Amino acid sequence: MRLRALRRDELPVPAARMARWLIGKTLVRQHPAGRMSGRIVETEAYVVGDASGHAYRGKTKRNGSLFLEPGHAYVYFVYGCWFSLNVSAGRAGIGSGVLLRALEPIEGLELMAANRPASRPADMARGPGRLATALGITREFDGLDLCSGRGPLWLADAVHKRGRIGVGPRIGISLETHRPLRFFEIGNPSVSGPRSRALARGAEAS
DNA sequence: AGCCAGATTTTCT
């Protein structure tokens, strides 16, 4: 399968636009044993001035990658067990990002299964923790340039047309919970949360 | 299908 890498100059800013735009695009994980890839079907934007964002209180050792130019990886560890992958979404020096919440596997399902057994393909990378585990993403990936078109992790163009995009409130946060900054492909079984949430229609259509 | 508790460690208050 031929994949075209996304260029930094085509990534929309700010974060809310990028989060919506990334739906349907491809995440590529080049592993020594082979390639894994998947369609991005669910994202969340963590925007400037957002009290629920990790960059809210300024730059620290942990969140530094959020302040890189758009298109860099920010990987952090949560709940004592999981990694989560974000794409930096603000211009250099601006701390904001897009959390990649779920993938629909395209290539390398067997390789993912070696990292994380799942009963169905749709469950393999359904949720941010599962996504990172399935792809073998750890802290070492923090700060990677995802627009390089090579290396262990990069972003590529869509492999086929995407469906309609739903919008809703973000998951798992306790501040700014009302903001409609979660984006997903409506009806896709790889979208996390209860099925009602994957079908919920947002304010925006595709 | 939905609710709940437990796991487990980093980070900042």
Next chain:
DNA sequence: GAAAATCTGGCTA
């Protein structure tokens, strides 16, 4: 010291 951008398994219906 508390909370955290989560997941799983076990329970109730």
